[in-house]
Amino acid sequence: MRIKDIRERRVSLADPMANAGISYLQMTASAVAIEVEADEKGIVTGYGFSSVGRYAQSGLIAERFAPRLMAKESIEGVNGGLDPVGGWASMMTDEKPGGDGDRAGAVGVLDMALWDAAAKIEGIPLWRLLSKRYNEDRYHDLIPVYATGGHYYPDGDLEALRDEVKSYLDSGYERIKIKCGRHDLADDCSRIEAVLGLLNDDGSRLAVDVNCMCSTSGETQAMADAYAPYSLAWIEEPGHPHNFELLAALTDYYDRPIATGENLFSMSEAYNLLSYGGLRPDRDMIQVDPALSYGIVEYANIVRMAEVAEWPRSQMVPHAGHLLSYHAVAGLELGAHEIAARADFVLGGLQDDVEIAGGAGSLPQAPGIGFETHANLWSVLNDL
Amino acid sequence: MRIKDIRERRVSLADPMANAGISYLQMTASAVAIEVEADEKGIVTGYGFSSVGRYAQSGLIAERFAPRLMAKESIEGVNGGLDPVGGWASMMTDEKPGGDGDRAGAVGVLDMALWDAAAKIEGIPLWRLLSKRYNEDRYHDLIPVYATGGHYYPDGDLEALRDEVKSYLDSGYERIKIKCGRHDLADDCSRIEAVLGLLNDDGSRLAVDVNCMCSTSGETQAMADAYAPYSLAWIEEPGHPHNFELLAALTDYYDRPIATGENLFSMSEAYNLLSYGGLRPDRDMIQVDPALSYGIVEYANIVRMAEVAEWPRSQMVPHAGHLLSYHAVAGLELGAHEIAARADFVLGGLQDDVEIAGGAGSLPQAPGIGFETHANLWSVLNDL
Structure with missing residues (x-):
């Protein structure tokens, strides 16, 4: 079993949305196809697609990671089947420790394509393969989800924010996350209040993401004072991702x-978050994004590390609503899945056979990750 | 004052040397030229060349960082002259916080070329510009240096190690750093002992770099017990760069x-090292590499942050012996400069007008960084 070809293309994710820190007008992602010669199964193609927010990794993939995978004699595991762990080790050969940034996304999107191929070779959806390899055959039958959106509109229109949230509720979502932190606390509160009425004034159904905008604990305290009366589901990413002192x-x-945790990209970074961030396993959530963090191989180690540190899997909630993460949440029985619920966004929604109702999603059934059943993504990947 | 063109080329640094963790057979670096239209000075070209160990960044430079610099209307500062700080801010537009890995090297090599051009426009060597902007006009007249080398030879020959160290001593170096940690402690001790006699058995003239090989504090204790009798100058990079617990x-x-610190790439990562690593400002050394860590703009902030945390500049010792770092050590009055003393290595040695004697180097005099006066590097950069 051998890799025959790796193809990558840079895809625009340009969008007028903005969070508190960056604009998405120039955002890109990598679309990847890996062709595997899988003995009696013939050629099996695994696909990968980057998560959002960290750009395509065309250069790193072409310069370092695809050539190392291509050079590997065999991608077959000791017990047969495709072995993404061996592929991962090849990709990381001659890479120094630390510096987990862009390369974590480059490796992540290739690792994703290997897992897609591995599950297709076994003829099962990825959540099933992950439940077998990493979770003693257990998985979620219904996957807890929440809708993410509520970015800043160019004209700052609260009515548009309300309409967006209404559309998510109409689609079967029960919990919503919106963006805050770009302007002042009064603006944040008006955004929260614009939405809360739609949620029966139940703050536990609303999360806010401030995208690292606090730089002192004074700022976090003022924010906490302003938000406390709403009893929100959670406040996301209060300060710089390395600022464990502020978090504590x-x-x-x-x-x-x-x-927090979506801007940390390895087990060693996540370990320090748990060690120094003052986070509480009974309520706080770790949002490391598998697609941006060296893929499933590293993410499975992060989940295991967190368990050793007495964090239940229910507190692991991957960032960004990727199809890959949906399988991880289902197969590893994690806390919840974030969904970019806008249908026009290329990464929006889930596999076409997934049904959302009562704030939960069903299990996708196609072999692999199921990119083929997601119209927006498949229109890009089919072209590779 | 505007950037007219940016050119980048991937250059092989292939070398049979190895450290405890990686081989350098596939190592690459980016060579960069930035042409600046500098009003009455005409076209001034600034050059950059990556530090070693983290690969060329051709893709990231072409995809994100060069286009953002090119799009900048003016690169002139408010008081005239080229302003690398403004260029830096443009490069980091729409980049999320955290994830300081490959992109830190991509930005670092472009920042380097901007500083080279800025000093050339002022007609002074970079150390002089840095001393003016960041160090109240003070600088080192003589720059403390040590020779780095003593990698593993393919056949593990201790006699070759001794010959290498002898050649450094003959060239005017008085302190030496060699590699350890690849095999067992007995092998490490035989490497140390092979060299110590050449240094009058004075362990304070010998440092060892174990390249992150310890993974438990038990391993670090065994190593400390084995090395303690030699009273070494320092032990470098004992464990994983994020493992602050082990370090403490x-x-x-x-x-x-x-x-330690050569595998940390931003002020926020360095801040956590100082906060959690148990390091002692009276003796330990911080080895963040400016070229790999977003360049001089970020590095000047790191030095300032360390001073606020009561770390004297004497304890800042940049990794890898880059021509850029030599200017930083001279102009910011840092502790010492590491020199890859092998003349055949493309990054080896210093500017041709620098003299090494008595364990210290003289100030280079060419405007800018002086790549033009370094035969090996100029043969690559002249071609851009």
Whole structure:
């Protein structure tokens, strides 16, 4: 069993949406196809597609990671089947430790394509393969989900924000996350209040993402004071992702849940978050994104590391709503799946056979990740 | 004042040397030229060349960072002259915080070329510009240096190691760093002992770099026990760069100096090293590499952050012996400069007008960084 070809293309994710820190007008992602010669199964193609927010990795893939995978004699595991772990080790040969940034996304999107191919070779959906390899055959029958959106519109229109949230509720979602933190706290509160009425004034159905905008614990305290009356589901990414000191000051001050980790990209970075961030396993959430963090091989180690540190899997909630993460949430029995619910967004929604109702999604059935059953993504990947 | 053109080329640094963790047979670096339209000075070309160990960044430069620099209307500062700080801010537009890996090297090599051009436009060597902008006009007249080398030879020959060290001593170096950690402690000790006699049995003239090979504090303790009798200058990079817990256990156990930080790439990562690593400002050394860590703009902030945390500049010792770092050590009055002393290595040695004697180097005089006066590097850069 051998890799026959690897193809990558840079795809625009340009979008007028913005968060508190960056614009998405120039955002890109990598679309990847890996052809595997799988003995009696013939050629099996695994696909990968980057998560959002960190750009395509065409250069790193072409310069380092695809050639190392291509050079590998065999991609077959000791017990047969395709072995993404061996592929991962090849990709990381002669890479120094630390510096987990863009390369974590480059390796992540290739690892994703290997897992897609591995599950297709076994003829099962990826969640099933992950449940077998990493979770003693257990998986979620219904996957808890929440809708993410509520970015800043160019004209700052609260009515458009309300309409967006209404459309998510109409689609079967029950929990929503919106963006805050771009302007001042009064603006944040008006955004929260614009939405809360649609959620029966139940703050536990609303999360806010401030995208790292606090730089002092004074700022986090002012934010906590302003948000506390709403009893929100969680506040996401309060400060710089490495600022564990600020995070610990916030969790010491504020009782409700905090979610963070989407801008950390390895087990060693996640370990330090748990060691120094003052986070509380009974309520806070770890949002490391498998697609941006060296893929499933590393992410499975992160989940295991967190369990050793007495964090239940229910507190692991991957960032960004990727099809890959949906399988991870289902097969590893994680806390919840984030869904970019806008149908026009290329990464929006889930596999076409998934049904959302009552705030939960069903299990996809196609072999592999199921990119072939997601119209937007398949229109890109089919072309590779 | 505007950027007219940016050119980049991937250059092989292939070398049979190896450290404890990786081989350098496939190593690459980026060579960069930035043409600046500098009003009455005409076209001034600034050059950059990556540091070693983290590969060329052709893709990231072409995909994100060069286009953002090219799009900038003016690169002139408010008081005239070229302003690398403004260029830096443009490059980091729409980049999320955290994830400081490959992109830190891509930005670093472009920042380097901007500083080279800025100093050339002022008609002064870079150390002079840095001393003016960041160090109240003070600088080192003589720059403390040490020779780095002593990698593993394919056939593990201790006599070749001794010959290499002898050649450095003959060239005017007085302190030496060699590699350890690839095999077992007995092998490490035989490497140390092979060299120590050449240094009058003075361990304070010998440092060892174990390239992150310890993974438990038990391993660091065994290493500390084995090395302690030699009273070495320092032990470098004992464990994984994010493993602050292991580092703190080692510094609690071992009295002699520890050096680390070359695999951390931003101020926020360096801040956490100082916060959690148990390092001691009176003896330990911080080895963040400016060329790999977003360049001089970020590095000047790291030096300032360390000073606020009561770390004297004498404890800042940049990794890898880059011509850029030599200017930083001279102009910011840092602790010492590492020199890859092998003349055949493309990054080896210093500017041709620098003289090494008595363990210190003189100030280079050419405007800018002086790549034009370094035969090996100029043969690559002249071709861009």
